[in-house]
Amino acid sequence: MDLREKLEEIKQKSLKNIQKAQDPNTINDIRVELLGKKGAITEVLRGMRDLTPEERPKVGSFANSIRDELNQAISKRNEMLEIDRTAKKLEKETIDVTLPGVPVNAGQPHILMQVIDKIEKLFLGMGYEIVDGPEVEEDHYNFEMLNLPKDHPARDMQDTFYITQQILMRTQTSPVQARTMEVHDFSKGPLKMISPGKVYRRDTDDATHSHQFHQVEGLVIDKHITMADLKGTLELVAKTLFGKEREIRMRPSYFPFTEPSAEVDVSCFKCGGEGCAVCKQSGWIEVLGAGMVHPNVLKMAGIDADIYGGFAFGLGPDRFAMLKYGVDDIREFYLNDIRFLRQFSQKG
Ligand code: 2U9
Numbered sequence: 001m002d003l004r005e006k007l008e009e010i011k012q013k014s015l016k017n018i019q020k021a022q023d024p025n026t027i028n029d030i031r032v033e034l035l036g037k038k039g040a041i042t043e044v045l046r047g048m049r050d051l052t053p054e055e056r057p058k059v060g061s062f063a064n065s066i067r068d069e070l071n072q073a074i075s076k077r078n079e080m081l082e083i084d085r086t087a088k089k090l091e092k093e094t095i096d097v098t099l100p101g102v103p104v105n106a107g108q109p110h111i112l113m114q115v116i117d118k119i120e121k122l123f124l125g126m127g128y129e130i131v132d133g134p135e136v137e138e139d140h141y142n143f144e145m146l147n148l149p150k151d152h153p154a155r156d157m158q159d160t161f162y163i164t165q166q167i168l169m170r171t172q173t174s175p176v177q178a179r180t181m182e183v184h185d186f187s188k189g190p191l192k193m194i195s196p197g198k199v200y201r202r203d204t205d206d207a208t209h210s211h212q213f214h215q216v217e218g219l220v221i222d223k224h225i226t227m228a229d230l231k232g233t234l235e236l237v238a239k240t241l242f243g244k245e246r247e248i249r250m251r252p253s254y255f256p257f258t259e260p261s262a263e264v265d266v267s268c269f270k271c272g273g274e275g276c277a278v279c280k281q282s283g284w285i286e287v288l289g290a291g292m293v294h295p296n297v298l299k300m301a302g303i304d305a306d307i308y309g310g311f312a313f314g315l316g317p318d319r320f321a322m323l324k325y326g327v328d329d330i331r332e333f334y335l336n337d338i339r340f341l342r343q344f345s346q347k348g
Helices: 003-020 024-035 040-050 055-092 111-125 153-157 174-183 227-242 295-300 317-325 338-344
Strands: 136-138 167-169 191-200 212-222 248-255 258-267 284-293 309-315
Touching: 003 024, 003 040, 003 055, 024 040, 024 055, 040 055, 111 191, 111 212, 111 227, 111 317, 111 338, 174 191, 174 212, 174 295, 174 309, 212 227, 212 317, 227 248, 227 258, 227 284, 227 309, 227 317, 248 284, 258 309, 284 295, 284 317, 309 317
Parallel strands: none
Antiparallel strands: 136 167, 191 212, 212 309, 248 258, 258 284, 284 309
């Protein structure tokens, strides 16, 4: 067999092997076996020594062309294998984007906090401060400073959790206002504040009573404050929480800390005032208490009641939420049954 035939045979055999190879290592082995120092082609080329000078360049160029052809076949096969590998990898890593995702259990503020947040935003927008205070309070701030001396009959209106004779769980958030009034510097401007928070009463829990509930109380003190300022402010509260069509009406009432005092009704958000089950056919729903700050309360905080005056109001987020969402048992807010709470998702 002459060298050409040998080369041709090597080529045919190698092309077959290259096509059969399934991984780059095998191909590399083939390459070394062919073209390495001890490779088959190298071996054949060595045999060229015995050729005649005329034959040598011909066989040499034939050998080169075969070497080039094989090198090309090797590169091509490597490329093919790489394409195959990528295709297989992609297939394995394919994501079915139509599969349902894993649900994310995102929380949300409790419905009472949602109501309180809304009220806070409204008052912040009107330049009020939001003030916190202690839930364990002194009798002095909870009652005394609010014109409720020890023997005052109004103290019977609310049963109180006493911790000692002087310390109690606050029954309203008014002590926060009393504390703030005492230290406010009126030379820097009026006092405009709301105090949202938890309050406590010694009540037996039932559908309409809870020993712990929430209040948001508001207080404005300045020169020349009138009941018209109070009415305008409460109208805005009613419209913000129950809809812009709402109106309010004020009925005379009594609170020890305000004079005059009023109970405030909002026109029924369900029937618009015609009369329905929600408003008990009256067209109105009681939602707030309010009044002009009693001069005694101002004096006790060291404020000159001849120069300064103000208004105050109180509302119950629990009652607001019950009315607005038709919750018929206040205890639902405190049981923390996730099925109840999820109904007030802000997402939808
Ligand atoms: C100071 C002076 C006056 C706060 C007021 C009411 C009327 C009122 C109740 C409504 C429903 C509480 O949530 S509720 O149970 N509140 O009716 N609160 S005036 O008056 C103040 C507060 C602080 C220094």
